[in-house]
Amino acid sequence: DxxxxxTPRNRITKTGKRIMLECSQTKGHDRxxxxxxxxxxxxxxxxxxxxxxxxxxxxxxxxxxxxxxAQAKFSLSLESAIPNQTALYFxxxxxxxxxxxxxxxxxxxxxxxxxxx
Amino acid sequence: xxxxxxNSGPLSVPEGAIAxxxxxxxxxxxQSFFWYRQYSGKSPELIMxxxxxxxxxxxxxxxxxxxxxxxxxxxxxxxQPSDSATYLCAxxxxxxxxxxxxGRGTQLTVWP
Numbered sequence: 001d002x003x004x005x006x007t008p009r010n011r012i013t014k015t016g017k018r019i020m021l022e023c024s025q026t027k028g029h030d031r032x033x034x035x036x037x038x039x040x041x042x043x044x045x046x047x048x049x050x051x052x053x054x055x056x057x058x059x060x061x062x063x064x065x066x067x068x069x070a071q072a073k074f075s076l077s078l079e080s081a082i083p084n085q086t087a088l089y090f091x092x093x094x095x096x097x098x099x100x101x102x103x104x105x106x107x108x109x110x111x112x113x114x115x116x117x
Numbered sequence: 118x119x120x121x122x123x124n125s126g127p128l129s130v131p132e133g134a135i136a137x138x139x140x141x142x143x144x145x146x147x148q149s150f151f152w153y154r155q156y157s158g159k160s161p162e163l164i165m166x167x168x169x170x171x172x173x174x175x176x177x178x179x180x181x182x183x184x185x186x187x188x189x190x191x192x193x194x195x196x197q198p199s200d201s202a203t204y205l206c207a208x209x210x211x212x213x214x215x216x217x218x219x220g221r222g223t224q225l226t227v228w229p
Contacts, residue, residue, distance in 0.1 A: 042221035108160035
């Protein structure tokens with residue numbers, strides 16, 4: 001039973017379609033994040049949410065939108081998918097209560113592989 | 118300049134050797150530093166975190182932080198083939214604590 005789950009795990013869609021990726025967590029964390037990963041580019045932050053009413057753009061938010069339906073759920077939408085949004089998408093969570101020394105460890109979901117044709 | 122730069126790799130070492138992975142960063146207010154390991158097709162997992170200058174050891178892993186020179190490194194002693202993965206350096210800045218900035222990753226291969 002994974003603490004951070006993502007659905008779907010794989011998705012193939014066509015250009016122009018609207019698609020939603022969902023993330024749920026049972027860790028009780030207040031902060032949630034969406035990243036995309038492209039080969040050789042590391043992880044790039046799309047959106048992040050520090051609580052249900054706080055949503056912020058990351059470095060590559062154009063073409064994406066998010067919804068934080070509850071503390072445990074954070075969805076990412078591609079309003080009109082395009083081929084260069086083909087990537088591996090990760091959801092992550094963290095706990096603002098932090099830990100030793102203010103370390104803020106992020107826990108990642110298993111990822112969604114999205115292909116836009 | 119990207120927030121976090123990693124030596125591009127790929128890095129290849131024989132089993133039993135020490136693998137050295139390096140990361141530099143541009144923002145002096147960065148407070149916390151993390152090393153994540155990512156196996157091919159899997160999600161990143163945290164293996165080390167460090168926030169004070171000096172060395173931090175955990176088993177075969179040692180993280181080193183030098184804030185004056187703005188670099189952080191990860192040493193893997195007695196490297197094993199199971200260490201073959203991509204290693205991602207990440208940092209948290211004081212002004213936006215909780216948001217991580219990731220490097221592009223260094224691919225490590227440990228050959229038997």
